[in-house]
Amino acid sequence: MKYGYYPGCSLERNASAYHESAMEVAAALNLEFAEVEDWNCCGATEYMAIDMLPAFALISRNLALAAEQMGNGRQQQLVAPCSACFLNLSKTDRYLRDSPELADKVNQALAAGGLHYKPGSLRVRHLLDILVTDVGFNAVAEKVTKPLYNLRLAPYYGCLVVRPVRKTPFDNPEYPTSLDTLMRTLGAKVVDYPLKAQCCGGHMTQIKEHTALEIIRRLLKNAADYQADAIVTLCPMCQLNLDAYQDNVNKHFGTNYNIPILYFTQLVGLAFGISPKKLGFGKEFVDAAPALKKIGAEPPPKAKKPRPSKTALPMPAPAEED
């Protein structure tokens, strides 16, 4: 299957591990990702706070370029691995579809650069959506050669991937589970992670440090409470905040968290037998090596279910962890 690929600024450098592992996994699954040529920044959360129409125009240049490069006509698929890029691109397409007046203004601006975008020409999708929906769990399972047995993972979706800015989000906005299932498909043990769809604080680390560190602390504590060996993420901002600021959180709150923050593509690649170096391991601030050593060759023995006592009332049993 052919897709347009919009990496976004973070994946060029700060999240290069995400880009490298995404490319490795895509190749292993025969996904064809063609990078949008000469794409520009999506404006993150900053541009919309300053100026509205230029913010939409900035994003629309990418949509116009992608649609043009992929050939107009049928609706094309554009993949964004970064949650903020994904939200900005898909939200803009939807707002342009919903408001012909806005679409007209944006196209007047695009015309100054010789471009045009017909709303709806692209379907913008997140990389996770491609893996769980288009590829599917069965096809992923077939490629697993080194299962991640014994590794306890906290699945962290962050905020923007599952929010219903698109009318039909691919997973539940309150309690998504697609990443859970994907990680289980790799043989890992997935722990419950009640804060899985909470925000990482985004740019707050730069604006109000205490507010940001408190948001990050809660996320780390929640994973530590469930004895996760690592937190799995699908967004460069989430990875950066939880990884690079973990030390600051420990200093600020007197805590002692030491939880590696990994991209889901790194774990998929690992289970496919791809070498850790090719997957960008080693670029994380909190070293992932000790956690990866826990991966066992055999699946852990299944705990025996205790037989209910004969005198016990017929109450529903608590759900098992997996």
Add this chain to the structure above:
Amino acid sequence: MTSPTTARAPTFFDEVVAATPGQSNLSKCIQCGTCGGSCPSGQDMDHSPRTLFAMIVAGMRDDVLRSNSPWYCVSCYYCMSRCPQEVHITDIMSTLKRMAIKEGKYKESSAADAPDFSGTFIDFVESYGRSFEVGLATRYHLSHHPLDMVKMAPMALGMLRRGRMDLTPTKIKGIDQLQAILAKAKEIGGEAS
């Protein structure tokens, strides 16, 4: 006698709605408070989103634009996805940020640095077409929290050592095209931008 006119001067509420893209649904707010209860940074806001919306309806322009609340919004859309009335809360927060900048009111809030962070970020985007983390962090922190530079040095070095940061910005090929598009957008923008 001239015929009575049904037109009235636009209220602050009308202005906010007009400056928000698409349907803001602000008029549908039922003051339930689900937004504030869902907000990850709500505890540090001067006013919860619900309160802020009531203040907009009451025409408390200065108090709304001086509030730190829009600047504490992390744009996570949690409130928006939970709002039973589908009020576009995150979009309204962006509108309030733009209005506060335009009228200079943000300077009176406890989050007065925030607009400059956004401004510095987009300066680099407008000059190069891509974001530039080193430039952003250096310029923004030097002008606002120079003492934090010492605190940030270890992280910056860590980023460099791990190959996660570039010292020079990347410029897109079509920067002239992008700048022409943005200039035109600013020209058309008018009130809503």
